[in-house]
Amino acid sequence: MSVFLDHAATTPLRPEAMVALEKALGVLGNPSSVHSDGQRTRAILEDARDQISKAADCNRSEVVFTSGGTESNNEAIKGLYWEANNKDPLKNLIITSAAEHHAALDPALWLAAEQGAEIHYVDLEANGMVKLGELEEFIMLNSSRIALISLIWVNNETGVITDVPRIAKLAKELGIAIHSDAVAAFGNIPLSFKDSNLTSMAISGHKVGSPIGVGALIVSRGAKPASLLHGGGQERGLRSGTMNYPLAAAFAAAAAAAQLDMALRAQRLVGLRDHLEREILKAIPNALRTAFGAERVPHNAHLIFDGVQSDSLLFLLDQRGISVSAGSACQAGVLAPSHVLLAMGYSETQAAACLRITLGRTTTQSDVDVFIDAIVPSFEQSLLAGLSSRAI
Amino acid sequence: MRILAAMSGGVDSAVAAARAVEAGHEVVGVHLALSRMPGTLRTGSRGCCTIEDSMDAQRAANTLGIPYYVWDFSERFKIDVVDDFVAEYKAGRTPNPCMRCNERIKFAALLEKGLALGFDAVATGHYASIKEDSGGNLELHRSLAMAKDQSYVLGVLNKDQLKHSYFPLGATASKDLIRKEAADRGLSVAQKPDSYDICFIPEGDTRDWLKEFVPSEPGTILDQEGNQIGEHDSHVGFTIGQRKGLNLGRPAKDGKPRYVLEIRPVTKEIIVGPEEALQISELYGTRLSWCGKPPLDPSVFFDCEVQVRAHGDTVPAQAAVIDGEMIIHLLEPFYGVAPGQTAVLYVGTRVLGQVTIDRTKSKASVSA
Numbered sequence: 235m236s237v238f239l240d241h242a243a244t245t246p247l248r249p250e251a252m253v254a255l256e257k258a259l260g261v262l263g264n265p266s267s268v269h270s271d272g273q274r275t276r277a278i279l280e281d282a283r284d285q286i287s288k289a290a291d292c293n294r295s296e297v298v299f300t301s302g303g304t305e306s307n308n309e310a311i312k313g314l315y316w317e318a319n320n321k322d323p324l325k326n327l328i329i330t331s332a333a334e335h336h337a338a339l340d341p342a343l344w345l346a347a348e349q350g351a352e353i354h355y356v357d358l359e360a361n362g363m364v365k366l367g368e369l370e371e372f373i374m375l376n377s378s379r380i381a382l383i384s385l386i387w388v389n390n391e392t393g394v395i396t397d398v399p400r401i402a403k404l405a406k407e408l409g410i411a412i413h414s415d416a417v418a419a420f421g422n423i424p425l426s427f428k429d430s431n432l433t434s435m436a437i438s439g440h441k442v443g444s445p446i447g448v449g450a451l452i453v454s455r456g457a458k459p460a461s462l463l464h465g466g467g468q469e470r471g472l473r474s475g476t477m478n479y480p481l482a483a484a485f486a487a488a489a490a491a492a493q494l495d496m497a498l499r500a501q502r503l504v505g506l507r508d509h510l511e512r513e514i515l516k517a518i519p520n521a522l523r524t525a526f527g528a529e530r531v532p533h534n535a536h537l538i539f540d541g542v543q544s545d546s547l548l549f550l551l552d553q554r555g556i557s558v559s560a561g562s563a564c565q566a567g568v569l570a571p572s573h574v575l576l577a578m579g580y581s582e583t584q585a586a587a588c589l590r591i592t593l594g595r596t597t598t599q600s601d602v603d604v605f606i607d608a609i610v611p612s613f614e615q616s617l618l619a620g621l622s623s624r625a626i
Numbered sequence: 627m628r629i630l631a632a633m634s635g636g637v638d639s640a641v642a643a644a645r646a647v648e649a650g651h652e653v654v655g656v657h658l659a660l661s662r663m664p665g666t667l668r669t670g671s672r673g674c675c676t677i678e679d680s681m682d683a684q685r686a687a688n689t690l691g692i693p694y695y696v697w698d699f700s701e702r703f704k705i706d707v708v709d710d711f712v713a714e715y716k717a718g719r720t721p722n723p724c725m726r727c728n729e730r731i732k733f734a735a736l737l738e739k740g741l742a743l744g745f746d747a748v749a750t751g752h753y754a755s756i757k758e759d760s761g762g763n764l765e766l767h768r769s770l771a772m773a774k775d776q777s778y779v780l781g782v783l784n785k786d787q788l789k790h791s792y793f794p795l796g797a798t799a800s801k802d803l804i805r806k807e808a809a810d811r812g813l814s815v816a817q818k819p820d821s822y823d824i825c826f827i828p829e830g831d832t833r834d835w836l837k838e839f840v841p842s843e844p845g846t847i848l849d850q851e852g853n854q855i856g857e858h859d860s861h862v863g864f865t866i867g868q869r870k871g872l873n874l875g876r877p878a879k880d881g882k883p884r885y886v887l888e889i890r891p892v893t894k895e896i897i898v899g900p901e902e903a904l905q906i907s908e909l910y911g912t913r914l915s916w917c918g919k920p921p922l923d924p925s926v927f928f929d930c931e932v933q934v935r936a937h938g939d940t941v942p943a944q945a946a947v948i949d950g951e952m953i954i955h956l957l958e959p960f961y962g963v964a965p966g967q968t969a970v971l972y973v974g975t976r977v978l979g980q981v982t983i984d985r986t987k988s989k990a991s992v993s994a
Binding site for chain 2: 546550553567568586615619620
């Protein structure tokens with residue numbers, strides 16, 4: 235039996251997305267063509283834009299379709315930095331948090347390494363919350379030098395929610411561009427781009443049930459980030475390239491469906507998640523919840539299992555047909571100690587001992603029960619395997 | 627059996643895993659991440675530390691239809707293999723890191739983890755064979771493919787490790803046959819080049835690599851009579867028997883090449899001399915182990931053959947362990963054996979045991 239509890243990595247295709255995709259694939263035409271065929275596929279794309287703008291609560295012209303979260307984050311962070319820095323070379327400071335996903339962290343690191351940017355990281359509390367008070371203070375003291383603020387809305391590992399609009403309000407007052415990686419938030423918690431005061435926001439399709447390979451950058455109408463791509467000037471000149479109307483349609487259908495069932499899904503998953511956490515903590519005294527006391531998304535359970543390595547746990551659970559995740563793996567497949575957990579003050583050993591269990595639309599009580607039954611023997615066996623760093 | 631197949635991304639370990647699957651075992655492929663920053667130690671496809679190797683290993687596992695995982699042993703590898711390598715060179719010895727890796731990582735850390743996670747054995751693509759004697763004792767033997775034989779680097783395995791080791795390639799006559807088999811099985815690594823160098827030394831230049839870890843400490847190069855004939859900027863990285871890279875301005879009186887005879891780490895002196903002075907007739911060491919059943923009475927000199935390099939010649943010898951120290955009398959001399967090297971003892975094709983050489987005696991000093 236296979237149990238998929240890694241919905242934050244990707245989640246099953248929604249039937250609505252499949253229908254929309256199939257339908258769109260059957261229609262011929264380049265959305266940029268002036269003839270009727272082109273106009274038909276253009277209409278599919280624009281319908282999708284309408285649906286995404288409703289789901290993200292933004293203006294339809296603010297939706298820029300991309301290939302996914304990584305592209306959206308790159309376009310926003312590099313584009314907004316270049317724009318600010320070109321206007322005023324003294325503005326070279328990027329404010330970001332230690333909780334960012336690599337898709338938002340690495341563009342900033344690249345700007346620092348190659349383009350003369352400076353990065354200031356906001357610290358995290360022990361439970362993963364961004365120290366917003368410190369952040370506000372730092373922003374006010376350094377506003378003239380800040381090119382961009384970039385803050386993840388929901389951390390992809392711990393599931394902790396950051397009050398991004400609070401910071402965006404301040405940024406707007408000071409005229410500073412602010413971007414948020416909202417990939418883990420969109421479709422899981424209510425959010426409104428319009429009310430957020432953000433300059434831009436990255437969202438991704440396959441996290442809400444579309445196929446992989448589509449996402450969007452929501453860019454406020456007044457913002458003019460420099461573009462990564464140059465070509466036909468599609469998507470407000472921010473994303474040249476023939477527009478992918480079938481995937482956009484699938485994304486829009488999935489996003490609309492996710493909006494529709496969000497509240498009920500959240501209610502159901504919180505119940506399952508809380509039950510799962512209670513049972514783990516009861517059975518395994520060495521387990522601890524990382525995001526204790528923080529506001530979290532409903533479907534995420536993130537725990538550290540002291541004394542074991544997550545690769546042992548992942549292996550044993552996988553042998554039982556259970557898919558969960560540990561942290562991000564490098565290209566070679568090595569699980570690296572999570573930079574987020576290190577920033578929360580955990581040791582390298584603890585950071586390499588975490589499990590992320592994420593539930594989703596298709597998760598059942600039985601899935602959770604199978605996991606609870608499997609985790610205790612898997613943990614005990616992993617304890618025997620110990621830490622590969624210890625002396626033999 | 628449940629077999630953990632260590633897959634480096636090379637052709638040998640891929641075929642070893644394939645044979646384990648074909649033999650009906652339940653096989654899981656595992657790639658060992660040995661570098662702290664994978665992909666940074668090496669570029670190209672020759673070692674065991676690159677993204678490409680990990681991807682090749684994964685592709686091979688996919689082709690075989692077996693599960694595949696990457697396990698991180700970088701911390702232990704650094705301590706047990708890399709740090710040990712540097713420390714040995716600092717002490718004027720010449721270590722064999724592959725041997726250390728087998729002893730401490732593949733057949734220790736990995737094996738222990740595998741056993742704890744429910745596996746019965748670790749399979750690798752080493753060219754060597756495990757056989758059972760009439761009394762049911764396990765023995766390690768040379769592979770049929772003598773040119774590729776790797777029994778030397780496995781000489782560190784003890785009885786318990788042998789019990790949980792599986793070398794599916796030992797009975798194959800040549801590497802060409804393995805490559806052909808890999809191609810027939812549709813493995814993409816069939817024509818991947820062999821790895822020769824030390825996996826964590828990207829450019830293959832040990833002396834240059836060591837510079838990063840060892841501060842420059844200039845010293846002198848002396849002849850056997852104690853006359854200074856040259857200088858060096860660090861004694862670390864020289865090896866006994868080395869001829870190149872000495873940068874001696876003046877030729878020897880007799881015009882013959884000079885070789886490193888001795889490294890004195892305390893005084894930073896390198897002693898050089900003629901090739902004859904490299905002749906070694908006795909080896910001594912205390913770090914020893916038996917590969918399976920030991921001799922009946924190791925304190926009585928027994929006949930064996932000795933090999934001191936991975937693909938070196940063997941010479942006939944007599945060995946015994948007296949007061950915890952192994953003494954090996956070579957019946958024919960070796961040239962240029964360095965402390966730190968491992969002497970592996972053979973009886974016919976069987977590996978009897980091994981010892982890390984602490985000191986040697988040259989023929990001249992024995993006869994004196």
